[in-house]
Amino acid sequence: MSKTITIDGQVIPFEEGQTIMEAATEAGVYIPHLCHHPEYTPHGSCKLCNVNVNGRTCSACTFPAMEGQQILNDAKDINEERKKITQMLFVEGNHFCPSCEKTGNCQLQAVAYHLNMLDDHFPLFYPHREMDASHAKVLIDHNRCIFCTLCVRASQQKDGKDVFAISGRGINKHLIINAESGLLKDSELEATDQAAHICPTGAILIKHTAYQVPIGERIYDHTQIDQVSLNSENLQHDN
Amino acid sequence: MYEHLETAKNQTNLKRIVVDPVSRVEGHGKVTLLLDAENKVQQARLHIVEFRGFERFIQGRPYWELPVLVQRLCGICPVSHHLAAAKAIDQLVGVDPVNLPVAAEKLRRLLHFGQVFQSHALHFFHLSSPDLLFGFESEISKRSVIAVLGAYPDLGVQGVMMRKYGQEVIRMISGKRVHGTGAIAGGMNKSLTIAERDYLLKDIDQMIDWSVASVELIKKVHCSNLPYYDDFGTIRSNYLGLTKPNGALELYHGGLRAKNDKGETIIDHVDYCHYNDYIHEEVRSWTYMKFPYLLSIGKENGWYRVGPLARVNNCDFIDTPLAEAARVEFKAHSGEAMVHSTLAFHWARLIETLHCAESIKSLLNDPDILSHDLVAQGEKRYEGVGVVEAPRGTLFHHYQVDENDIVTKANLIVSTTSNNMAMNESVRQVAAEYLSGQELTEPLLNNLEVAIRAYDPCLSCATHAMGKMPLQLELINAEGQLIDKLVKHSNGDIERNIHD
Numbered sequence: 001m002s003k004t005i006t007i008d009g010q011v012i013p014f015e016e017g018q019t020i021m022e023a024a025t026e027a028g029v030y031i032p033h034l035c036h037h038p039e040y041t042p043h044g045s046c047k048l049c050n051v052n053v054n055g056r057t058c059s060a061c062t063f064p065a066m067e068g069q070q071i072l073n074d075a076k077d078i079n080e081e082r083k084k085i086t087q088m089l090f091v092e093g094n095h096f097c098p099s100c101e102k103t104g105n106c107q108l109q110a111v112a113y114h115l116n117m118l119d120d121h122f123p124l125f126y127p128h129r130e131m132d133a134s135h136a137k138v139l140i141d142h143n144r145c146i147f148c149t150l151c152v153r154a155s156q157q158k159d160g161k162d163v164f165a166i167s168g169r170g171i172n173k174h175l176i177i178n179a180e181s182g183l184l185k186d187s188e189l190e191a192t193d194q195a196a197h198i199c200p201t202g203a204i205l206i207k208h209t210a211y212q213v214p215i216g217e218r219i220y221d222h223t224q225i226d227q228v229s230l231n232s233e234n235l236q237h238d239n
Numbered sequence: 240m241y242e243h244l245e246t247a248k249n250q251t252n253l254k255r256i257v258v259d260p261v262s263r264v265e266g267h268g269k270v271t272l273l274l275d276a277e278n279k280v281q282q283a284r285l286h287i288v289e290f291r292g293f294e295r296f297i298q299g300r301p302y303w304e305l306p307v308l309v310q311r312l313c314g315i316c317p318v319s320h321h322l323a324a325a326k327a328i329d330q331l332v333g334v335d336p337v338n339l340p341v342a343a344e345k346l347r348r349l350l351h352f353g354q355v356f357q358s359h360a361l362h363f364f365h366l367s368s369p370d371l372l373f374g375f376e377s378e379i380s381k382r383s384v385i386a387v388l389g390a391y392p393d394l395g396v397q398g399v400m401m402r403k404y405g406q407e408v409i410r411m412i413s414g415k416r417v418h419g420t421g422a423i424a425g426g427m428n429k430s431l432t433i434a435e436r437d438y439l440l441k442d443i444d445q446m447i448d449w450s451v452a453s454v455e456l457i458k459k460v461h462c463s464n465l466p467y468y469d470d471f472g473t474i475r476s477n478y479l480g481l482t483k484p485n486g487a488l489e490l491y492h493g494g495l496r497a498k499n500d501k502g503e504t505i506i507d508h509v510d511y512c513h514y515n516d517y518i519h520e521e522v523r524s525w526t527y528m529k530f531p532y533l534l535s536i537g538k539e540n541g542w543y544r545v546g547p548l549a550r551v552n553n554c555d556f557i558d559t560p561l562a563e564a565a566r567v568e569f570k571a572h573s574g575e576a577m578v579h580s581t582l583a584f585h586w587a588r589l590i591e592t593l594h595c596a597e598s599i600k601s602l603l604n605d606p607d608i609l610s611h612d613l614v615a616q617g618e619k620r621y622e623g624v625g626v627v628e629a630p631r632g633t634l635f636h637h638y639q640v641d642e643n644d645i646v647t648k649a650n651l652i653v654s655t656t657s658n659n660m661a662m663n664e665s666v667r668q669v670a671a672e673y674l675s676g677q678e679l680t681e682p683l684l685n686n687l688e689v690a691i692r693a694y695d696p697c698l699s700c701a702t703h704a705m706g707k708m709p710l711q712l713e714l715i716n717a718e719g720q721l722i723d724k725l726v727k728h729s730n731g732d733i734e735r736n737i738h739d
Contacts, residue, residue: 211307214414
């Protein structure tokens with residue numbers, strides 16, 4: 001008989017070694033997330049996947065599923081906290097959805113819609129961040145980076161390179177490029193690398209492709225992020 | 240001309256009257272009048288008091304963002320900015336207008352006709368019809384489209400439905416009624432489906448009928464009080480706009496043509512990429528809006544008008560039959576080569592509305608708009624200029640990019656900017672001829688707004704220069720005497736001077 005956990009009253013089986021996120025996804029239960037990707041080592045940094053496990057707050061993407069866990073996920077107070085975290089991600093950077101080419105295909109925007117985020121709530125930081133457009137085919141707009149490290153992990157684990165890293169701490173945290181000049185053009189990054197396509201926001205973009213997908217045909221135009229995320233056919237979009 | 244009223248000769252002991260904000264226009268502006276003891280107008284100015292700064296903050300962004308980013312300049316005519324920027328970035332990817340895929344050009348034209356149609360309908364029915372139907376000095380409660388809907392329900396609803404139709408054309412092509420996507424560098428991101436085309440075809444004959452009726456209505460309004468309508472706010476000016484190579488009215492792509500007040504050609508079939516050789520801009524300290532002028536005529540007399548009046552005046556003909564018949568009648572009414580009546584802007588605007596409806600029908604019946612051959616590509620360039628005829632007039636977008644595709648320089652000459660001098664002249668004409676010497680009442684002041692409204696200004700679109708604006712700070716005592724003055728010149732020099 002397989003082991004089970006309970007999420008919001010629903011009994012869910014799991015296999016030894018699975019995280020709560022993995023067990024939930026397999027069972028068709030969506031837990032909001034941004035830094036998690038099923039193909040990469042969990043990072044547990046965005047904290048959107050926080051769930052309540054037997055009374056304690058844990059990151060579902062890193063916390064192992066264990067027999068008998070009573071988990072709260074889609075609860076009002078938890079979603080309220082997730083919304084606040086998302087608002088903080090917005091105010092910390094410069095996210096101008098109306099003109100951003102990732103709009104409609106952006107996980108940060110989609111998760112904000114999913115959590116019913118209607119405003120920024122917190123004062124905007126308007127940080128001064130640079131753009132690195134030096135690469136012929138890939139652009140980095142640091143204004144939109146949320147430090148999820150997916151590009152770092154993709155470059156290391158999938159591309160066999162080590163193009164990206166996070167440097168600095170706290171509010172001074174920033175994405176750096178592995179090149180003497182610090183510029184993308186001098187790095188090993190190629191436009192075909194997984195790291196160039198995995199960004200959940202509009203921070204890393206393939207040049208000259210903006211707005212080619214018309215409104216109405218973008219990933220999140222008709223389907224919310226929970227369905228996109230759970231639908232294995234759309235796994236390639238669920239970065 | 241009334242330029243002597245731009246600045247009063249003697250500023251002391253003048254009474255200041257302010258109309259703030261100017262209502263039923265897009266954006267924020269105000270009118271100030273300075274009156275002497277006999278209520279004679281000594282100074283009249285239209286000030287544009289808001290500031291946008293797009294020319295500066297799009298620097299540093301990748302060029303492909305431009306059509307989507309700059310369209311946020313405006314909620315009424317975003318398509319014009321979208322298309323002007325798209326035409327400019329076509330050049331950045333090495334695609335000249337002649338190389339744009341046929342389907343992409345026709346879809347852009349259709350998008351643009353939809354936009355001009357809705358914008359003109361909005362202006363006439365929602366913003367101006369209360370003045371024209373109830374009188375310029377009507378009571379405040381009648382000065383809105385709500386009053387029009389009450390007194391003329393069929394007409395009011397017709398206006399709302401016409402605007403809606405134009406918005407639907409935009410939505411079918413760009414995905415949203417306001418601020419969609421559509422034009423990309425070298426083409427378009429989608430064509431119309433048969434279902435979308437048929438949805439638009441369903442109502443187009445009704446739109447043409449209503450457009451014909453609105454031309455008849457404005458003709459009746461104008462001609463029933465001809466001397467007044469031909470004089471009110473009227474100024475003689477030069478006119479600038481695009482025309483087709485054969486001289487026909489053109490809204491999307493053509494050569495620049497300017498004519499003087501007698502209808503004589505100043506420039507014709509000029510490639511707009513060289514606009515800088517023909518048009519310069521001047522800045523003044525009391526407004527955030529620049530003053531463009533034709534270089535060959537000079538700062539003093541080189542200012543010109545743009546928009547429906549300029550276009551219908553400038554073109555040799557309109558290539559849709561109903562609008563052409565309306566144009567012939569319009570031109571004949573004045574007995575001059577050019578129609579100078581400022582209120583005739585409304586008439587010209589509705590002739591264009593009819594032209595748009597006819598053109599939309601023709602394009603909807605063109606199978607090219609269903610084609611999927613939508614994007615062309617060429618060799619990268621570093622500079623692009625895009626010009627369209629926006630609802631309010633000729634709109635220039637000029638960009639330079641670096642080797643990394645980042646915008647390094649931007650210049651926007653927005654339609655309303657070109658009408659800046661003319662609007663000020665019309666305000667001064669009305670102030671001098673219709674208000675001066677009278678005890679000014681609130682209804683009387685609406686006359687000033689009526690003159691401005693005729694131009695359908697979009698003040699928020701038109702204020703972008705940063706760092707070049709001269710500024711002036713004056714300290715005036717209770718007796719109206721100037722006791723201190725600080726001036727920042729265009730070159731950044733600051734001067735303290737109380738003697739000029």
